[in-house]
Amino acid sequence: xxxxxxxxxxxxxxxxxxxxxxxxxxxxxxxxxxxxxxxxxxxxxxxxxxxxxxxxxxxxxxxxxxxxxxxxxxxxxxxxxxxxxxxxxxxxxxxxxxxxxxxxxxxxxxxxxxxxxxxxxxxxxxxxxxxxxxxxxxxxxxxxxxxxxxxxxxxxxxxxxxxxxxxxxxxxxxxxxxxxxxxxxxxxxxxxxxxxxxxxxxxxxxxxxxxxxxxxxxxxxxxxx
Numbered sequence: 001x002x003x004x005x006x007x008x009x010x011x012x013x014x015x016x017x018x019x020x021x022x023x024x025x026x027x028x029x030x031x032x033x034x035x036x037x038x039x040x041x042x043x044x045x046x047x048x049x050x051x052x053x054x055x056x057x058x059x060x061x062x063x064x065x066x067x068x069x070x071x072x073x074x075x076x077x078x079x080x081x082x083x084x085x086x087x088x089x090x091x092x093x094x095x096x097x098x099x100x101x102x103x104x105x106x107x108x109x110x111x112x113x114x115x116x117x118x119x120x121x122x123x124x125x126x127x128x129x130x131x132x133x134x135x136x137x138x139x140x141x142x143x144x145x146x147x148x149x150x151x152x153x154x155x156x157x158x159x160x161x162x163x164x165x166x167x168x169x170x171x172x173x174x175x176x177x178x179x180x181x182x183x184x185x186x187x188x189x190x191x192x193x194x195x196x197x198x199x200x201x202x203x204x205x206x207x208x209x210x211x212x213x214x215x216x217x218x219x220x221x222x223x224x225x
Contacts, residue, residue, distance in 0.1 A: 018168045019175050026159045031183050037113050044077040047100045047129050048117035051170045053081040055117050059177040067184035100129030110137030119169040121149020130154045145169030
């Protein structure tokens, strides 16, 4: 058990180093593009495969909800991974490498932002999606890992995490999404101070035990993530 725990702790230790190595200049450029998209009413489209598809969906959730200030202008963001009928129709009727490119061709306009999330940077459907974005005049952004793959030379802006480990790259991409979300939220006054120093969470509040019954009323005000 001790040896197993040391592997987990070592991973977290390394992850901290990887997150701290994210280059600030492209991060700031992507933040500026997101701010411009919100101001100009442009759309943001995000794509990825596997774990990167999950990150794309989570990032869009945060862009639309968490990054929106109280009474402020919302950011119009969409995950190209989330429309199952479109994905399967293009995959079945054309080719899987076209599942993002054809959606972008139909939806994106000049000045829109297309964000590709890919650890390898070589996924054929992501590469085709970037090419489609460039062809229609959209601004392409890559959250990439490993050596950046083909995508590195195709995107207009790349946040490159040059590590050869899917877990470390994907976890860092997720952290980048949260960092951008926080910056966007602060830009409209939703959060006005820097995050406090890390402190242990408060202990849970003790409640009276609930008697067993056939049904229990749902707890109000709770939302899932």
